[in-house]
Amino acid sequence: MTWLAGRQFRGQALIGLAVLVVFSGYLLIAGYVIRHSYNTDVLGCLAADGCDRSDAEKHFAESHAALVIIPSILLLVLPGIIGLFWGAPLVAREYEAGTQRLAWTQSVTRRRWLVLKLAVAAVAAVVVTGLLSLLMTWAASRFDQVLGLRFNPLLFGSRNVVPVGYAVFALVVGTLVGLFLRRTVPAMALTLLIVAIVLFAVPLGVRPYLWAPVTDSIAYNEKVRDSLVGGLSIRRGAPIVIDGYTVPGALMLSSRSELMDASGKPVYPTDVQDCLSQLSMDVASDNGPDRLERCLMNHNLHFMVKYQPGHRYWSFQWFELGGYLVLSVLLAAVANWRIRRLRA
Amino acid sequence: MGMRYGRRTALTECTLHVPVGRVVGLVGPNGAGKSTLLGLACGLLTPTSGRIEVFGRTPGTQLADVAFVAQDAPLYANLSVGDHLRLGARLNPRWNHQLAADRIRRLGLDEAQKAGRLSGGQRAQLALTIAAAKRAELLILDEPVASLDPLARRTFLQDLEDFVTELAVSVVLSSHLLSDLARVCDYLIVLSGARVQLAGDVDELLATHWHVTSPGADLDVVFEGVVRTAQPPPSAKRIDLEDLVLAYMAAEVQR
DSSP, rough: OOOHHHHHHHHHHHHHHHHHHHHHHHHHHHHHHHHHIIIIIIHHHHHHOOOOOOHHHHHHHHHHHHHHHHHHHHHHHHHHHHHHIITTTHHHHHHHHHHHHHHHHHSSOHHHHHHHHHHHHHHHHHHHHHHHHHHHHHHHHHHHHOOOOOTEEEEEETTTHHHHHHHHHHHHHHHHHHHHHHHHHHHHHHHHHHHHHHHHHHHIGGGGGGSOOOEEEEEEOOOHHHHHHHOOOOTTSSSEEEEEOOOTOOOOOEEEOOOOOTTSOOOOGGGGGHHHHHHHHHHTTTTTTHHHHHHHHHOEEEEEEHHHHHGGHHHHHHHHHHHHHHHHHHHHHHHHHHHEEEEO | BBEEEEEEEEEOOOOEEEEEEEEEEEETTTTTHHHHHHHHTSOOOOOOSOOOTTTOOTTTGGGEOOOEEOTTTTOOSBHHHHHHHHHHHHHTOOOOHHHHHHHHHTTTTOOBBBBBOOOHHHHEEEEEHHHTTOOOOOESSSSHHHHHHHHHHHHHHHHHHHHHHHHOOEEEEEESOOHHHHHTEEEEEEETTTTEEEEHHHHHHHHHEOOSSSSSTSSSSETTTEESSSSSSSSSOOOOHHHHHHHHHHHHHHH
């Protein structure tokens, strides 16, 4: 039966191989380009006099963003494509051609037939996504290191071990949907929908809550101000909110936090009237906001943040891989149970 | 035994005993439930009520004992003739390679040819070859000649007859045309309106059915002028199989 599963999969495997070769070639070249640029522009900057490292890094990250982000997106989409073209037709196409009546009346049980077909496709999916993810991780490593956003949904999902879990999951979803719908094209559409929903929902709604987050109190000071992506939001009658603070390398659960005074009470604009009245005097000058912030720093303010620290990265990678593999096994078991009772 | 697809009844009150070692013809109009009955017999379907046994076991539990050629002889279009023989060899423990290779040679099929490019007759022959080389005890053929031209039809049935004597297997084959089955089968089942109308040994059926012009009140009338009796009245004439089957089908339609 393994022979038949392999023989039937040959055409799809060849397409997979072609994708693997082209994609790998791109990643190898991109990897060398990025590494070369890192060595000359960033490391070279350290050696040179009068070169600002953070400027060099910023320039390095900006100039290679497209080179890294496009293949990252492709790698994130690849599991969906595997589910679509390898998973959905696995059983559905047999039904459309009527060949399940040939296959299921040989001396091999349907369950064995399904398990082996699925196993052949799963091995191929693991090899293709595993190799590409390995190369992607290598090619983008300097870029990722400079960017320091390893928990970013795009970067997390297209690096290291998780793409393998996504691919196996999408393959099994496609197979199961094909088994229920028995039509290839509708099965492809539904597979795409399910895989897209899961792969979008998990990074946004599930991943941040897999572990109890760390809660920290951060003092509002100059360092914090300089690292902000957003800024302060001050509205009459509402607490002052600090927007876009990130702990380096962490997965932030809260992007907006209320500023609090030493006793832990939210700070309202009326509590810092002295700073605001200064601002209204300085409104014409450019350094007005700067003076406001400096004034606030003297008020001994702090805010609370919740996050998953960067050192949990690998726990999250393995946990998510494991979760998707367990889910895949469960769905495969459903398919295996279902196929016994199916009308041919 | 019965079989329903949702609200549609495909077979109902189907009680049947088919003897081993025969060539059984299953005849009935389109949509009578022939494919359903054969699907049940080879384990592709499970009955929604009652039960079915083949060699005393539930179909599907003895896959190696039953060979099946489905309607339209489904084959993998992008696999070659040779691939199909390998498929048979890898998936069946009792596979007879010699038989398969000989038949392919005799049929003049090219092993490298893709199955999708074979003619209807060649497809049917290849499917029959796979089923025969499986060396099962029961060979089930669902409308094997329906899509074939008259010449291919004759060749196919001739080949089938050769097999049956050579391999000593029981055979069940279906058709909506009795003429296809008359020359090969020695046991007949008439299926019509999701019910078994008639089942029995062909010779026995012919000996117990007669044409009469004016049936007496004591005779078991099947349909207009056809009666079932072991003691024919003096005026009775012999009946051929075709008329006999048509009488049962017409009787069902009238009901």
